[in-house]
Amino acid sequence: MSKTLNIALAQRNFVVGHIEGNGSLICQDIERAREAGADLILFSELSITGYPPEDLLLRPDLITRVDAVLDQVAQHSQDLTVVVGHPYLDEHGELFNSASAFKDGQRIVLTHKQKLPNYRVFDEERYFARGDTTAVIPVADHRVALLICEDIWHPEPIASAREQGADLLLSLNASPFDMTKLDERLNVLEACSAELGAPVVYLNQVGGQDELVFDGHSMVVDAHGRICHELPQFEEAFRLVRFVDGVPVAGERVAPSLEDAQIYNALVMSVRDYIGKNGFPGAVLGLSGGIDSALTLAIAADAIGAEKVQAVMMPYRYTSSMSLEDAEAQAKALGVEYDVTPIEPMFDGFMTALTPMFANAAKDTTEENLQARIRGVLLMALSNKTGRILLTTGNKSELAVGYCTLYGDMCGGFAVIKDLPKQLVYRLACYRNRLSSVIPERVITRPPSAELAPDQVDQDSLPPYDVLDDILERYVERDQGVAEIVAAGHQEADVRRVIRLTDINEYKRRQGAVGPRVTPRAFGKDRRYPITSGFGKANW
Structure with a gap:
């Protein structure tokens, strides 16, 4: 007789800090999943607080409010498994980026993110301690591994899941959009499924949060890295994914639009x-x-x-x-x-x-x-x-x-x-x-x-925009220096002038409004240069 497993994916636009409101949305989706016949429902990374909560994590009352919502989630977990992301403060005062699985009113596992991103727009080491184990839980005759976002970009958590006999991997994510991200994600999911020899469910949050845009585009890939389900970009979605004998049944795919x-x-x-x-x-x-x-x-x-x-x-x-x-x-x-x-x-x-x-x-x-x-x-x-x-x-x-x-x-x-x-x-x-x-x-x-x-x-004051934009991409996004940019075909005088103008105007940008990040490296949280600095003066 075939083994079946039904997983509900809740791709939601949570509001950072709106703990009780997020909790209410989560509980509503749990009820929807139960009515749909799901064995498990999956939510995104830090779904209860929204991502990234930044220094809200330093408030003592935040964890109290999170724990109250987790109690409500547990109460709603009758007859199905609920996997939800949240911060967790342990008895030693260490804070973790965590996920809990609840079933029939009880927490059956608590797991912590092992690999903390601390680059570009991420600074999780400011807030969180590292986990050291990969959790594997039983769900409907399957052994399901739980990993959080950055964990699937590294081999050790995947190897641990394989050693524990996991036949399915669930990944909770808050992965922001940029114009190069989709190919990177798919490459990681292909490598992850190949290493584990099993399907991977990738659930991402959606929505705008200050400088960051989360595009959703949650996916399910089979053991060969082939996409079986795709949720849409830039909109909320709820999807029931069916597995038969450990293989995801092909379902709706909403392929991403062209880059523009x-x-x-x-x-x-x-x-x-x-x-x-x-x-x-x-x-x-x-x-x-x-x-x-x-x-x-x-x-x-x-x-x-x-x-x-x-x-x-x-x-x-x-x-x-x-x-x-x-x-x-x-x-x-x-x-x-x-x-x-x-x-x-x-x-x-x-x-x-x-x-x-x-x-x-x-x-x-x-x-x-x-x-x-x-x-x-x-x-x-x-x-x-x-x-x-x-x-x-x-x-x-x-x-x-x-x-x-x-x-x-x-x-x-x-x-x-x-x-x-x-x-x-x-x-x-x-x-x-x-x-x-x-x-x-x-x-x-x-x-x-x-x-x-x-x-x-504009060209009275600036180089032609095709020249200017290429120099800026190389200097701002790739950290190339004068010699590298000149070697790419630009006039040295143009390069030095653009670099000088970029460096001396950091004070202006620091006082400007926030705006959405869509390139691989944006001014602001993504590129943090000192205003007062003599580092670049030799290049002027």
């Missing part, structure tokens, strides 16, 4: 969750007629609905008629609230006050930055009055070299495209227009300009 669509969907989810989870009633942004604000507006409208978005055009004497026309056209195409507020009277008032102190000083970028700062004040006032969050519109290329104004266009609470190099901004604008034409074609084809001075274009 994945990145766009990641940004939309990030904006939706940042605004929704933080309770903002909507968003406001400055719409300039340029490509960066155009893409930001499209993402915002797609994320929270056009009726909750306000776009403001703030022209000055250098604003072209093309910019005015294109901004209005996009606002109408998307159906957002749209206002035009000229800034010349305000600029003149500032200059009247400042002229005596400027004496005979020549005009320079001060006057350009003043325009940006006036716009920032107006937008922050609207944000303040309406409660809507101000979305900033700077891209990664600009933020890298400081081509942005502190307390001007950097004002705001969430930087939607801060991790997009300029060329990727253009790609995503074209992708969005393939869905429906909302960004005027001239916005995409015209030379980019800040329009802060007569006949100004």
Whole structure:
């Protein structure tokens, strides 16, 4: 007679710190799994607290609240096994990133994460002690190993599961998205199933959390590393997976979209969750007629609905008629609230006050930055009055070299495209227009300009963006030095200039808004350089 095993996968968008709310969602899914005939239901890493809880883990009352929710989960575990992630404080005062399995009201196993990631966006060694064993539990005539996220990227926990006779591996994950991650994950799952000689169930959380975006895309692979089930990216899902004689029965597969669509969907989810989870009633942004604000507006409208978005055009004497026309056209195409507020009277008032102190000083970028700062004040006032969050519109290329104004266009609470190099901004604008034409074609084809001075274009101040973006990728994401970047075909003068600008503008970036990470290495939590440093000066 065949052995069957039914596992429910709960790919959920948990809210960090919302312990009781997360617990309620977990208990609801347990009931759903029971009704569906599941033998076991699996939740993601630290599902009770959400991931990453960061310094909330240092609060003494957190564990008390977590333990109360775990008691509720245990009570719901009649007639099926429930595997849930949570922090655990032992009797010696050591905190672990843990998973518990409950059955019929009792905890049948408590296991701790063995491999703690402490690189890039991860700093788990700040909080957690390491586990030292792989747990294997009996479920419906199977021996099921439980591992937590990073554990499956290392051979020792897998070898321990094999030695204990595990014929199935469950992996609880909180693995954030970046544009290279999917292939890496699949390679790991293939290696893991081959080493164990058994299927692997990979359950990942979904949702936006400050700088991080979790894409879900939970999977089941068979003993040969072949995908049998795929859950969707960037949305919650509940799926019942059936095993017969230890082999997963092939089921629904939701293959990931192409790269540009994945990145766009990641940004939309990030904006939706940042605004929704933080309770903002909507968003406001400055719409300039340029490509960066155009893409930001499209993402915002797609994320929270056009009726909750306000776009403001703030022209000055250098604003072209093309910019005015294109901004209005996009606002109408998307159906957002749209206002035009000229800034010349305000600029003149500032200059009247400042002229005596400027004496005979020549005009320079001060006057350009003043325009940006006036716009920032107006937008922050609207944000303040309406409660809507101000979305900033700077891209990664600009933020890298400081081509942005502190307390001007950097004002705001969430930087939607801060991790997009300029060329990727253009790609995503074209992708969005393939869905429906909302960004005027001239916005995409015209030379980019800040329009802060007569006949100004970005390339007056910066290398061409194809050059700039490649240098920045090599320096920021790959940590290459001058010699390596020059050897890749770039002019040494360009390389030294870009590196110098990147280094001296760390102080600006440190004061900017957070935004979603989609590249392999983003500014912020991912790349933490000192502001005061002489390290790079030899390269200038």
